[in-house]
Amino acid sequence: MNTSRTLATAARVLRQLRHDPRSIALMILVPCVMLLLLRYVFDGSPRVFDNIGASLLGIFPLITMFLVTSISTLRERTSGTLERLLAMPLGKADLILGYALAFGTLAIVQSLLATGLALWALGLDVVGSPWLLLLVALLDALLGTALGLFVSAFAASEFQAVQFMPAVIFPQLLLCGLFTARENMQPVLEKLSNVLPMSYAVDGMSEVLQHTDVTADFIRDILIVALCALAVLGLGAATLRRRTA
Amino acid sequence: MMNYGSGPAPDGAPGPAIKAEDLAVVRGPRTVLKGLHFEVPRGQITGLLGPSGCGKSTLMRAVVGTQAKVTGTLEVLGEPAGSAPLRSRIGYVTQAPSVYLDLTVRQNLDYFATILMPGRGYADLRHDYVRRAIADVDLETHRDALAGNLSGGQLSRVSLAVALLGTPELLVLDEPTVGLDPVLRRDLWQLFHDIAGRGTTILVSSHVMDEAERCHRLLLMREGEILAGGTSRPEAGGDTPEALRRRMDTETVEAAFLRLVDEATAHETSSKESSR
Numbered sequence: 001m002n003t004s005r006t007l008a009t010a011a012r013v014l015r016q017l018r019h020d021p022r023s024i025a026l027m028i029l030v031p032c033v034m035l036l037l038l039r040y041v042f043d044g045s046p047r048v049f050d051n052i053g054a055s056l057l058g059i060f061p062l063i064t065m066f067l068v069t070s071i072s073t074l075r076e077r078t079s080g081t082l083e084r085l086l087a088m089p090l091g092k093a094d095l096i097l098g099y100a101l102a103f104g105t106l107a108i109v110q111s112l113l114a115t116g117l118a119l120w121a122l123g124l125d126v127v128g129s130p131w132l133l134l135l136v137a138l139l140d141a142l143l144g145t146a147l148g149l150f151v152s153a154f155a156a157s158e159f160q161a162v163q164f165m166p167a168v169i170f171p172q173l174l175l176c177g178l179f180t181a182r183e184n185m186q187p188v189l190e191k192l193s194n195v196l197p198m199s200y201a202v203d204g205m206s207e208v209l210q211h212t213d214v215t216a217d218f219i220r221d222i223l224i225v226a227l228c229a230l231a232v233l234g235l236g237a238a239t240l241r242r243r244t245a
Numbered sequence: 246m247m248n249y250g251s252g253p254a255p256d257g258a259p260g261p262a263i264k265a266e267d268l269a270v271v272r273g274p275r276t277v278l279k280g281l282h283f284e285v286p287r288g289q290i291t292g293l294l295g296p297s298g299c300g301k302s303t304l305m306r307a308v309v310g311t312q313a314k315v316t317g318t319l320e321v322l323g324e325p326a327g328s329a330p331l332r333s334r335i336g337y338v339t340q341a342p343s344v345y346l347d348l349t350v351r352q353n354l355d356y357f358a359t360i361l362m363p364g365r366g367y368a369d370l371r372h373d374y375v376r377r378a379i380a381d382v383d384l385e386t387h388r389d390a391l392a393g394n395l396s397g398g399q400l401s402r403v404s405l406a407v408a409l410l411g412t413p414e415l416l417v418l419d420e421p422t423v424g425l426d427p428v429l430r431r432d433l434w435q436l437f438h439d440i441a442g443r444g445t446t447i448l449v450s451s452h453v454m455d456e457a458e459r460c461h462r463l464l465l466m467r468e469g470e471i472l473a474g475g476t477s478r479p480e481a482g483g484d485t486p487e488a489l490r491r492r493m494d495t496e497t498v499e500a501a502f503l504r505l506v507d508e509a510t511a512h513e514t515s516s517k518e519s520s521r
Binding site: 002004005008009011012015016019020079080081083084085086087088089090241242243244245 | 335344352
């Protein structure tokens with residue numbers, strides 16, 4: 001691992017994005033628009049908006065980063081730049097951390113805007129600290145980056161990569177407790193939801209929603225999300241092979 | 246400055262730039278390279294020629310260490326192919342230009358230069374490398390153009406410029422002139438000769454036989470085997486274009502190659518019939 005190679009990679013990824021302002025605008029504005037929409041969909045029941053809104057603050061970064069990472073790393077693989085980089089003295093960790101750093105930065109900007117809008121303009125009622133919301137959002141973004149990196153190894157085209165979104169993200173979305181509390185699900189599904197990382201992302205958000213201070217459950221939740229992200233990043237690293245057939 | 250002229254290098258590492266013994270590569274059900282023996286001398290341009298699909302790219306990928314399932318011995322610059330210390334000593338250009346289309350020419354080169362030579366202390370050196378690489382491929386006027394907006398020929402020159410960064414000891418170029426116009430092709434070959442003149446070894450592949458005449462040495466391939474070249478031994482007739490033409494008694498390398506192919510085919514047919 002080499003810090004300046006990692007930083008150079010992160011800067012390069014951000015520079016590539018800068019040439020694509022439309023993507024940046026979409027990434028940053030879409031979550032805000034969704035929250036705005038949600039606020040007025042649940043105009044008559046602000047409690048529901050609080051619950052779903054807080055969960056979505058954690059889910060948006062995960063989905064966005066999943067998409068951008070899977071497409072960008074797939075591009076690296078298909079354009080030959082990955083082969084070139086791995087034939088050069090670049091460590092796999094440099095590449096992965098570079099990506100995580102670049103997209104993490106983007107996730108911070110996205111989450112700052114979305115959280116700010118939800119809390120101060122849309123009246124999302126959160127008992128805990130907004131900084132904790134931001135922390136969960138950041139970890140979720142990292143998890144999304146990790147998952148995206150991992151599935152990009154199994155996609156042969158951008159078309160397939162996009163299809164991985166419903167395959168990997170939607171089941172988690174259904175089971176994470178966003179639509180109904182996890183303990184009300186059919187027992188098998190509840191057990192399944194216990195092993196999916198997004199469930200803990202949403203649980204963590206609910207903890208912040210309901211408690212003023214940092215609870216033990218909150219710490220457990222964010223640790224699980226962080227460890228899952230690291231584990232999947234490790235798996236993603238294993239899919240980067242210097243020698244390929 | 247190292248001198249890779251005709252004699253041994255001053256560090257006492259004479260040997261060839263590339264040395265292969267019984268080199269084989271299996272891809273799926275196919276044996277792409279079938280136990281090759283060859284050497285590539287230092288400081289010269291060795292042309293790897295043969296029809297599309299004969300295993301040229303696989304051979305080059307084995308040399309730079311990106312090919313899986315390589316067996317036999319393959320030594321590059323005195324180290325086993327693909328070992329970590331070689332990664333900064335070899336420049337590699339893949340067949341398709343491998344640069345970031347959503348970065349400018351200079352941003353591409355800046356990034357790859359940092360990978361090659363990280364650290365703030367080398368900033369000036371990197372700047373120098375990038376400037377020289379851009380000048381070598383004659384893209385100064387397009388420095389700040391987005392790679393995605395360049396023409397095909399310009400794009401492959403950006404890809405070449407990346408490989409030139411940091412004066413590698415060995416340049417592996419996979420069909421660098423394919424699809425380029427005649428003027429550009431001539432200019433690139435001039436550049437290859439300039440680079441080789443500075444002491445760099447070049448292994449360049451092509452399926453256009455007239456480019457063979459521009460190489461110092463030849464390595465002719467067909468269906469995963471070496472038809473001719475790859476050895477400097479005089480008893481094998483040498484492997485310069487001239488020696489090949491003389492040995493096969495033909496006007497051009499292309500004709501020599503075709504004659505070799507015909508001989509090999511005839512040999513295969515006769516040995517098949519005799520084994521029946």
